[in-house]
Amino acid sequence: MPNPEALTEEMWQAILTNDASYDGQFFYAVKTTGIFCRPSCKSRPPNKKNVGYFRTSQQAVSAKFRPCKRCKPTGQRLPDDEWVALVTEYIDTNYAEALSLEILAVICHGSPYHMHRTFKRVKGITPVEYIQQVRINQAKEKLISSNKPVGEVGVDVGLSNTPYFITLFKKKTGHTPASYRQLQQHNMKEAFENGKQHEFTTLLDDNHT
Numbered sequence: 378m379p380n381p382e383a384l385t386e387e388m389w390q391a392i393l394t395n396d397a398s399y400d401g402q403f404f405y406a407v408k409t410t411g412i413f414c415r416p417s418c419k420s421r422p423p424n425k426k427n428v429g430y431f432r433t434s435q436q437a438v439s440a441k442f443r444p445c446k447r448c449k450p451t452g453q454r455l456p457d458d459e460w461v462a463l464v465t466e467y468i469d470t471n472y473a474e475a476l477s478l479e480i481l482a483v484i485c486h487g488s489p490y491h492m493h494r495t496f497k498r499v500k501g502i503t504p505v506e507y508i509q510q511v512r513i514n515q516a517k518e519k520l521i522s523s524n525k526p527v528g529e530v531g532v533d534v535g536l537s538n539t540p541y542f543i544t545l546f547k548k549k550t551g552h553t554p555a556s557y558r559q560l561q562q563h564n565m566k567e568a569f570e571n572g573k574q575h576e577f578t579t580l581l582d583d584n585h586t
């Protein structure tokens with residue numbers, strides 16, 4: 378899979394000034410989001426260190442970058458489900474960072490309103506609900522697999538406000554993080570002991586036959 382090449386300073390200036398005279402000469406690709414654009418794209422300029430370029434849009438596509446919904450660098454519209462897949466992937470990898478509908482919309486090149494509606498139509502839940510779902514699922518795992526204090530687990534999943542983390546967790550799971558951890562650890566202990574008992578009775582059965 379070919380990687381984008383390093384930008385020249387001239388290209389970077391063209392991107393910053395949305396200079397349409399460079400359109401068609403190169404396409405810039407943002408590695409963190411997997412989106413590529415025309416130089417004139419009105420989307421917020423990305424961080425330079427995450428940007429490279431391709432000479433043609435076909436090269437960008439074959440390197441698995443997806444066309445920006447806003448500047449349509451292939452001349453075609455990115456289908457909604459692909460755009461939503463891109464937003465979903467971004468949330469899945471960046472759930473620990475600050476995320477909101479506005480931030481996502483800027484990063485994934487669309488308006489907040491359009492993103493909210495499209496996401497909900499494709500996935501059945503809103504982007505904000507999806508962010509919460511990913512964070513709570515991650516928190517569940519971290520509560521069971523570590524002894525980190527609840528507040529730290531919250532920080533790890535992007536919910537650094539501990540009272541808010543506890544309230545949201547309870548709303549989504551019916552338990553506080555602390556009682557969820559206790560319950561799961563209790564269940565696991567029980568399963569372990571039942572397992573041992575089971576092994577023991579199996580052993581006895583084997584001896585009888």
Ligand SMILES: [Zn+2]
Nearest residue numbers: 414418445448
């Ligand atoms: Zn664009």
